[in-house]
Each structure stands twice: as C-alpha cells, then as structure tokens.
Amino acid sequence: MEKPLQQIIAENPYVPMPVEIVKIITEVETKDIKTFRLAFVNKEDEERFKYIPGQFAELSFYGKGESPIGIASSPTQKGYIEFTVQKAGVVTSALHEAEEGTLMGVRGPLGNSWPIEFLEGKNIVIVGGGFAFTTLRSLINYMIFEENRKRFGKITVVYGARSPGLLLYKDELESWAKRGDIDLNVTVDKGDATWKGREGFVPTVCKEVAPSKENAVTVICGPPIMIRFTLPVFFDLGFSKENIITSLEMRMKCGIGKCGRCNVGSKYVCKDGPVFSLAELDKLTKEY
Amino acid sequence: MSHHDKPAGKKSEGWEPKIVAIVCNWCTYAGADLAGISRIQYPPNVRIIRLPCTGRINPFYIVKALQAGADGVLVSGCHPGECHYLTGNLSARRKFATLKSFLNYIGLEDGRATFTWVSASEGERFAQVIKGVTERVRALGPATKLVKKLRDVDVAAAK
C-alpha cells in the first residue's frame, strides 16, 4: 500500500517538497554565487513552507543529495523562495549547472530564526560580510516591507565584500540606498575604477558609523575573521552580549537534530540554532 | 584458470553484452582508429574510454565498470617496450596481473576482465580482440557478480 506523496510530506520531515527553479541570477563576477528562485509545484506546499528570516532549508538535487542553505528571500515576497548558493560541494556544484525549469526538492523551513519579536521596537544594526549576507537580506526585506517597517526602529546596514564585483544583490542595494528609512553603508576592501562607494574593512566602517547602543540590537553574519574583528567594535560601543545576534554554520545532514553532527555542546545548530545571541554562545563550548 | 567457467546467469532474450574498453591513447586507440579507417568490421558491443596510458588506469575503473553493470571490461595498451611514457605499461602490467588474479580468486568468471596489448599498426588485431572478447562475454551471459542494484524497500525490510 502506498500513501499519496502530499500526505507523506505533511507527516515526514525527511521528505522534500517538489519545487521548480523559475529564475537563476548570477550574483557575482566570479560566477560562483548564484541566486535560485524556486516555486512550489504544489500550492499547498507553499502554505506549509511558512518561514521567518534566518531559517534555512535543505535543497535536494537529483542524484546528488541535500545541502542546507539559508533562505535569502523574505516571507513578504509571495509565490517563490530564494536561495543564494555558492558553488562548493557536490550538491551546490550540480545546482550551479542547472537551468531554469529544473525540478528539484526543498525540505524545511528548518532551524530557529532571527528573533523577530525581540527585534521589534528596537533599532537594528545589521552587519554582513561577503557571501554570508543572504539571511540578513531576508531580514532587511522583511523589516522594510510596508506593513512591517513601523514595527522596527532605525535600521542601519553595514555590508562589505572584497571587491565591488563580489557584492550580492546589487539591484536591491541600489533601491535600498534610495529609501530614506534605512542607513545603508556598503563597503569593499578594495574598489575598482568604477567604484564610487566606501572602501575599507567592515570593522572599520562599523567604527565610523558608530551606531548607538541605546535600544539597539546588532545582527552580525560573515566570515569568522570579520566577526572576530567586528565584535570588539560593538563591545566598545557598549552593546551587551544579549544584544549581539549571529548565525552559526556547521556540517548538517538531517536538519532536525537527529543525525548528531552539528551540535555545539548540548545544542544542535540545525534545531536550536542557527541563530544565537553572543550571550547564548558564551554558555556553549567553543567547538564550531 | 580457464575461461570455460560456468556462465553466471541465463542468457536473456535479446541481451547483448556491454563491454567497456579502457585503452591508451598512443597505441590501442590509434589501433582502433586504424581498424575504422581500414573498414574492418567488429562487434558494436564496446564503449571505448581513452586514457593517456594504461599506467594511468586506476584498477578501480575496472571494478567500478563491473559494479555499474558492464558485462565485461577490456584494458588494452602498448606492447611492453613500446610505451609512449617508457614504462607506464610495465607498471600497469603488474597491477593488472594481480587484479585479474584477485578477481578470479573471489570467484568472478575469468572472461569478465581482459587485458591485452594492441599497437597503433594493429588494426586487424584490434578487431580480432573485440570479436574475441565479445564472444567470450556473450558465452558467460549477463554479469551478476559485484553488480549494484538500487536499494529498494523490499531489500531494506529483509535486512
């Protein structure tokens, strides 16, 4: 006896929902980061896939397996979900070869999320570096969405990449820059002939922007080296560890706290994370 | 060991042997070319994979081909002493001698893996080798040993 697939999906967290790649955007000049826009094959799956910025999902590709990727779109964007994927391993390499129209699978949403309720009513400082900007982009788009904007205070964004060609979401950065309700600071380590914006490392820019700690939370995501040098800046500015939020990465398989590889101390990054405040991280072991 | 080992399975209706031939670029591939140019007929059962040298062939390629469902594997390169890289085929010969012996030892039929030399001028020999190997594999029937089947629920339940 066989159960209908839709019923299995509803009951079984290991079974992906079928999706179609409807759009592929090459984000960077090195062409190894692309954004995949996925639409659900079945309408009810879209309903089921209710997510909050900061969550991730497991992408399935034919014959290759699964890869956990942060959701780059915002739940305010209807009809599709987006993932920005760097070409690295087996699944992501296959994905990069795929064309629009390809059918694949998505399993999720998984993990906790950026703490939206905690962020509400506060000034938000978003600090992102390089490729780790994806779930922050989700959060920004969520917060600046018309109906949501008034729930949050001042929004400051510091986003850096090594070079102008490596900045993600260039169109969106432009449109955000035109808005009056978001203080956008885009920086590159080293500009090129056409680059008119800021040059400098993210920690330095954070120091210059010097957001006030009053009623403020900072959400940081980026390469470990960036985080290491950015945190002291925020400590100096007086941010408490409870008010510094970040997202961890670990090797994952099941995504639901069973397979046992992504734990940091007693917490599973896939299930209890990936989002932790610095205060929470302090209580965990340093094995990540 | 003789190559008159018992066929592994019944010859199924309409079955044609699938043979993977892994050959070196300088001798056997050129030999195959010559066979083609000279319009010498040979059975269409081989899929040729060209590598720089038999010394480059990881024994795993042979086992992997068998696992993936090839009914036979043929490896062919330059005759000893004629290697484009001087000694690649001498290294290969030691690997293949032990590999073939080991495959036979675990009970694989002798004709599944075949090793030979064909030079660039031996178009006729190439055709003869393919004919011979195809006939040998045909006599053995479809490969069953080491062949991978996709895991199914029934298999899972039986364990």
Next chain:
Amino acid sequence: MEKKLLKKDKLSGIVKKMAADKTLYAPVQDEDNVLFKVLGPGVEPLVAFANTKNAPKKVFFPHSELLVKYTRSPKGMVFAAMPADAKDVVLFGVRPCDARSFALLDMLFDQEKWKDPYYIEKRKKSAVISLACVQPPYASCFCTSVDGSPTSTQGADILLTDLGESYLVEFLTPRGEGLAAYFGEATPADAGAEAKKKEIAEKSAAAIQSKIPGRAIKPILDVSFEHPFWDTIAGKCLACGTCTYMCPTCHCFDISDEIKGDDGVRIRNWDSCMFPLFTKETSGHNPRTSQKQRWRQRLMHKFKYYVDNFDAIACVGCGRCVMSCPVNIDIRKIVTDISKL
C-alpha cells in the same frame, strides 16, 4: 499488569510459533558470533547468558534505511511515494540493558517538535520480550551505574525472568499483552514466584561488580570541556568507530543519495562521531579535527549532552564498547578518571 509462570521447556516452542506468524528477531548463533537477527525456520533462539554481539537497535534504526525514492524526468527530480506500513515485529531475548536503549532512543527520535517517522513507525509495530539477567553476562557489565539494572523493565513489553524451573512472564504494556495468547500454557504466578523474582533481582544487581560514577560526573563535565585530561584519552584511538557501531544507544547517521538509470534513492546510514570526516564541512573547516575532540564529543554526548537534553545518560552499561575496542580504550576507566578531576 498480569504475571504468569511458564515451564522452561515451553518457551522455545512459543518463540518459534511467534516466528512463524511474525518477523521475530532473536539471539542466534552465527558462526563464531551470537547475533541479533531474524529467526529463520528451525533455528533455535538462544537464552544463554552471553549477550548478542550486535545491538538490537538495528531493528528500529537499521544500518541502512531508505528515506526517499525519486525518479528523473526530462525536467529533473520527481519524488515518488513510499510504502506506508512497517511490519509487525517481535524482538525476543533482548537483555534489559538493550531494552533500555529503546527507551533512550525514543527520547531522541520521538520528540515533540521533530518526529522521526521511520523509527516511530517500526517502534509502534513491535513488541519487545526482554530476558532478565539472573547473572551478569560479563565482568564488564555496568548497567547499575547508569540508571539500569539486570532486571530493568524499561523499554520492554514483556519481561521474562528465569526462576530455575520456570520463567516468570511479566506483561508490562498493552503491546506485551497483545502477545498473551501465545503464552496459553502459562499459569498465573503466585506470591512465591514474585518473592523469588525479587530475590533474584537483588542478587543479580549485587553481582554487577563493575561500577562507574555515571551521574556523578555530569557536574564535572559541565566545567571541564577544556581540561587537559582530554589530551590523555585518545592517543591510541584508531578512529575505527567500532564502539559506536556496537553501541546500543549511538544513533548518529549520514544521508546519501544513490542513482541507477533514472531511479534514485536517499538512504540513511549509520555514521560515527569517531570519524574525522563526520563534521568536516565543504569549505574544509572541521570543528573537530583531532581524535581527542571526537572522543570528548562521544563521552560528552553520552554523559552530559543527553543528560542536559533528556535527563538521561545515553549509555546502558552493556559493556560492548569495552569488549570490542581493539585498543582497549575503556569507557569505565575514563568515566572513573573524570570523577577524580
């Protein structure tokens, strides 16, 4: 629940009858090993003292298990439906320590938020007939140090205790009572039998000589993640993973896809925290690069993390890892050493 007495010579027949009706797993002699496996027709189930080489967890958490099936269409991946039902299964002759492992695994696989349908489905359809240890099978048994006992009923549906002439059959759960019909030849147990069982329980618990401070090391582990002690434990570890593969409570797994032609399957396979690649990320970064870290993870998982998350030690004291470790890394010694830190 109901208790009965069964003449000892009747048991084998009952088990074989069950094996004829359902899939029945039992300890079976297989060449040099006693293995827990499906009891074939005409095969005698073992009730001797030694425990099975492999842990019975594989019935609910198989070494390799099909998770998802799919096919390839011209457009890509199409998921296929899966059979819905697990078969009725009886596990016979499970030692109380191993039966406890099911209760421990339930905590993980049957959580409120994320449920593992494959495990739960099989668990629901099964009955566990446990066989009390009237004598500890090995000198390395230490169940009493990790909240267990040689006559523990945790995780079992029926408990059999050898009273000498006959078995005391305790039906512990409705699932166990579902098998009552097979025990038609048993007679109601009297108070004498109960007293005898109690005496045996006390005697067998006292016979467990090997003791470790199971719960006591938790507060020490809480504060000693960085302790230099960890540098001393794993030097000779081969990273072979035998301990985790033999362990009745180890449950880490890997998921991999396989295809042939246009058909694909996703399979989960046992994995081990002892393996260097277990946590290695695509980027090359590995949070646990040394065997010391991996050993610490294994120990912490069992004696701290599981306690943090489920208030239970993820070790049943069966001693399999102690006996099967090729280089004699003895978890009893490590736990004892930690208690002295």
Next chain:
Amino acid sequence: MEKVEKKLREEAKKLLAEKKVDVIVGYEAGTLPLTATPVFITTPEEADKLVWNSFCQHNLAKYVHDLIMANRDSQKRLKPEDRKRKVVGVVTKGCTSRSLVIHLQERQYERLDTVILGVPCTGYMDRKKLAAKLGGEDILEGSLDGANLKIKTASGEKTIALKEVLAENCLTCRINNPVISDAMMGEPAPAMDTAAEYAGVDEFEKLTPEERWAYFKKEMAKCIRCAACRQACPSCYCKVCFAEQSMPQWVGISEDPSDTQVFQFMRMFHMVGRCVDCGSCISVCPMGVDLRKFLKKLDKDCVTLFSQRAGEKIDFPAPLQDQRMDDKEEFIYSPGGGH
C-alpha cells in the same frame, strides 16, 4: 620474554633520558584480562609500564605514521628551518618492522624519524579464537603460565595451551623477527611453521569460481562498513580514503551488498605488496570477517609473480613501484588463443 621486557624498559629509559626520542610507542597491560594495549611513553619514569608478551598484538607502525604526520601537520606554517623532527621510538616485531619498511619505501618519513626497538616475536594470542574455545564465556581472570594460559570463568578454571589460540597469521609467520632495528631486545625468536603459509589460499584456489564467490559473498555480508580494518591497517594512511571521496564517489556508503564487496575488494587490492599479514584488520573486525583468506592471496601472487614480499627488503622498490620488462604475462589475452 621477561628478559626482553626488562631490556626493553632499560633501553626505553635510556633513550628518553638521553632525549634521543620524543616518545616511545609500546605496549602496556590492558584493563581486561589477557590483553595488552598501545601506550605512549614520554618520560623515563613511565617506561616501567612497557610490557612485552603474547598479548601484544597491534602493529604499532600505524602510530608511528600517525605521530610523525601529526607533528608535520602541526608545523606546516613554520619556516622549514624552524621545524622540529619528532623522533618516535617503537617497539617492533617482525610485522611491525615490515610496515615501517613500507612507509620508508613509500617515502612517508625518513629513517631518522624512528628508533626501532626490535623484539623477537613468537606470535600473539587471538582473542576471537580464545573466545570461541571458551564458548563465549567471559574471562574473569587470566594469566600466562609458561606455554599455557590459566583462565578463570564463571564455570571454573581452565588451562589452554597458548599455541592453540595463537593467531593464524602468527602460526605461519615467515618474518617474526624485525627486518630492521636499531637495537634488538634479545636473541632472535625461532622460526614459525612457514610451510603452511599459503595452505589456506591453495585450498581455496581449488574450489570452483561459484564456490569461491559464495564464500566471498557470505563473508562480505558480515561487514558492517565500520572501516575498522582500514583504520587499524598500517598501510592504510591515505588522507582521504577512496571510500570517502565524494567527487567522484567511488563507492556507496550503505551496507548494500555490492558496495560492501567493492569497498572490501578495493581496500584489499590496495594491499598488493603492502600487506604484511600482521592481522590488525582481522583482530579489530567486530564481525569477524575472514579477510585473511583474501589478503593472503595477494601476498602469494606477489611472491609467485614478482618474487617479492611486502616490506621484506628496505633497499628494494616495493612490488608495484617496480617496473620490469621480464614479468610473466600469461594473463595477457591474445585473440584466437590464450588469455
């Protein structure tokens, strides 16, 4: 053996005190009766832990490789002139010495990286054989009394001749004294029964292919893919094993019969001219897979085809590194006749 042990401890103390070695890999008594387990000695005081007896089973060459590689990795970022050699002393019996030779032939490290403390070996006890003899009964206490094992189990005391429970590979061992050493701890041990070395292989070769396949299939079905055999093998030192490569993935990781057969076949085939018959893979296998039946064939082929034994001679290339015009080639196919 006591003499050897005494000399070993003295020598170890001396080497450590004179700082000629950084660590000595040897054996100490295990926590279970009748066992010995690897130990790493770094101070002269600890040297008294060292034992040498019939329970010293492990091929310690594996640790020598591991320690030297770990040391090298830890200094990767230092300038070459700042890097420090780590000298590993190792208690070495015949098979261990052959493994060291293989490492040296394969240029894993230099001879200067090791100090070889040779011990004469008369074979080690096979725990599985003993367990089978005892019918699976747990050993409560045990000791070696001359040529006999005195064992206490729940059912009473037993005496078993050590010879009856020596490992198969030891019984027919050809090279039971180290082939290279810096110091020998005692007189070379008497030869074992080498006449029967390939008896098992010869017998197996006489079976029909179907019978051989049936046996291979049956043995491989026992394997649980834990890869303990690989981990224990001193010749298996690849940074990433073929079984774990993902691009391409050579072999599936499940317990699928074909994947298991192919994994085991290829792992064993990597041992052509590299298997020293130390029995490590067999003794660690939790399921008791009969790997030796197959590994020994590779050894036999090496001898018959190339007249070489793995790790036997240090100044000679390993069989598969060697290239010779005059190798036998009966296996080469020629159309119309022959193979």
